[in-house]
Amino acid sequence: MLFVLDDFLKAEHSETIPDADLKKAGEILSRILEKNPGLLKHLEFRLAPRKFLIAEGAGAGWSSWMYSPGQMYLVEKPAERFAAFYQPIIDYLESGGQFIRKEDYYLIDDVDLPWESYEEPGSSVLEQFTKDIREYLGDPEYLPYLGGACNLQVRIANGPFKIWDSDSGSEILDALDLKEWF
Numbered sequence: 001m002l003f004v005l006d007d008f009l010k011a012e013h014s015e016t017i018p019d020a021d022l023k024k025a026g027e028i029l030s031r032i033l034e035k036n037p038g039l040l041k042h043l044e045f046r047l048a049p050r051k052f053l054i055a056e057g058a059g060a061g062w063s064s065w066m067y068s069p070g071q072m073y074l075v076e077k078p079a080e081r082f083a084a085f086y087q088p089i090i091d092y093l094e095s096g097g098q099f100i101r102k103e104d105y106y107l108i109d110d111v112d113l114p115w116e117s118y119e120e121p122g123s124s125v126l127e128q129f130t131k132d133i134r135e136y137l138g139d140p141e142y143l144p145y146l147g148g149a150c151n152l153q154v155r156i157a158n159g160p161f162k163i164w165d166s167d168s169g170s171e172i173l174d175a176l177d178l179k180e181w182f
Contacts, residue, residue, distance in 0.1 A: 060147035
């Protein structure tokens with residue numbers, strides 16, 4: 001989230017805050033408005049551009065396939081969000097890395113070690129992802145489905161969006177235009 005105030009205050013009061021840190025955003029906004037209560041009419045909120053992962057194309061999805069028991073009916077799905085914004089995979093793909101399935105991947109028993117069906121160095125990146133998502137969710141047994149990794153792409157969103165799973169297994173991006181919101 002990016003706070004933007006009118007021009008004479010931009011240098012002093014503009015600040016980029018991670019989207020997840022709403023408490024910090026509220027504290028900063030309160031501090032600014034305490035000093036300058038008339039500024040509320042000049043305040044503008046914008047989402048800073050965010051990079052995310054999506055598996056477009058035929059095959060399995062990525063973040064839309066990341067769920068665990070007990071999350072199905074939650075509005076906020078922590079495993080999906082974690083997978084969509086996982087920075088080490090974004091960095092890996094942007095540096096030219098690819099997730100390539102081993103030729104005989106279908107013969108590999110990947111129930112417990114799903115990253116083993118990918119060639120290195122991608123396999124190590126997916127193994128670290130698995131460790132990190134388990135830690136994030138507080139579930140050492142959580143096993144993400146990694147089948148969509150070979151179709152992953154990095155995209156940029158400038159506003160709210162939702163990633164949907166299509167019936168074919170690929171993911172579809174639904175971007176919302178803030179101007180259409182009431």
